Amino acid sequence: MKTISNKRRLLLQGLSASAAAASLPALAAEQRTLRIGYQKFNTLNILKGSGGLEKGLQPLGWQVKWFEFATGPQLTEALHGDAIDFGHAADTPAVFANAAGVNAVYLAAEQPYPQGIGIFVAQESAIHSVKDLKGKKIALGRGWNVQYLLVRALEEVGLTYNDIIPVYVTNAADVRATFQSGNVDAATLWDPYLAGQQIASSPRILRDGTGLSNNRTFHLANPAFVDRNKDIIRILFAELKKTNAWAQSHPQETADLLAPQLGVDPKVLRLASERRNYTTVAVDAAIVAEQQQIVAAFYKLNLIKTQVQVKDKVYPEVLL
Structure with a gap:
């Protein structure tokens, strides 16, 4: 036995x-898969379209999976839930993520893109300035880059966020639908949706981000993933640098590349491409200070509950 x-x-x-x-x-x-979250029309979107990252990582036995998100807050929530390893979000969604305790660090930033955000009204509207927005309904989303623009634009003319009636929606399509229904007096959008609205209906732009908000995009990642895979992140940024340089000098080709995968008219993408700078830079003290101003603005309004220190959320090593 x-x-x-x-x-x-x-x-x-x-x-x-x-x-x-x-x-x-x-x-x-599974361990050799880089999971990237992206939004319509951004540098990661162009990198996805080029296929350069897949080629760069293939010799190391890595593959790439791409996940599209409608907004930055949705993307940062996925980062926190470990559904993705790396992604991008605008300045304000990144701040809201910081304040909410999302497990993500800043790795790099895009150049300022102030003309890519705007507050607008219909051409026939009796509203002709931001000051005229007092008591008016405005379509926007919580924690969006355009929410910060609205806060600053109101302050610029002696108003506060409490002087308007925010009508919160969940995505850009809802903004457009709400605006077109006439249920709000004004709306806010970012590119490429802002460019799409401009081409579709020629709205009157009351204010873009010039002088108020740099509207940067930030590259964010799970810090534990970065600690384990710095070489992979370096390759990602090296490939991103190549596609950024190409996009900067080829706006029409960039629009043509993205149009099929995004389902967006090339004319819309061309307009959005012409007013932005495709360059990725390290997060320095000046950029940290920009982000800290956003923290202060929303903390003052009690829209975030934690006065987070942005410098503590920057990855300690430059991987560009």
Whole structure:
């Protein structure tokens, strides 16, 4: 009986080892997948369209999975839930994520893009300035880059956020639908949706971000993932640099590349491309100070509950 028992034990051990070995390739493949979150029309979107990152990572045995999000807050929530490893979001969604305790760090920033955000009304509207927005309904989203623009634009003319009636929606499509229904007096959007609205209906832009908000995009990541895979992040930024340089000098080709995958008219993308700078830079003290101003603005309004220190959320090593 002892011999049979030993044989049975060895057989079971062998089967267990075989099962474990069979699962290793799947596990290794999962561990070698870079999961990236992106939004319509941004540098990561262009990188996705180029296929350059996949080629750059292939020799190392890595693959890339891309996940599209409608807004920055949705993307940062996915980062916090470990559904993605890396992604991008605008300045205000990044601040709201910081304040909410999202497990993400700043790795890099895009150049200012102030003309890519705007507060607008219909051409026939009796509203002709931001000051005329007092007591008016405005479509926007919580924690969006255009929410910060609105806060600053109101302050610029002696009003406060409490002087308007925010009508909160969840995505850009809802903004456009609400605006077109006439249920709000004004609306806020960012590119490419702002460019799309401009081409579709020629609204009157009351204020863009010039002089008020730099409207930067930030590259964010799970810090534990970065700690383990700095070489992968460096390759990502190296490939991003290549596509950024190409996009900067080829606005029409950029529009043509993105139009099919985004389902957006190339004319819209061309307008958005012409007013932005495709360059990724390190997060320096000046950029940290910009973000800290956003923290202060929303903390003062009690729209975030934590006066987070942005400098503590910047990854300690430059990986560009």
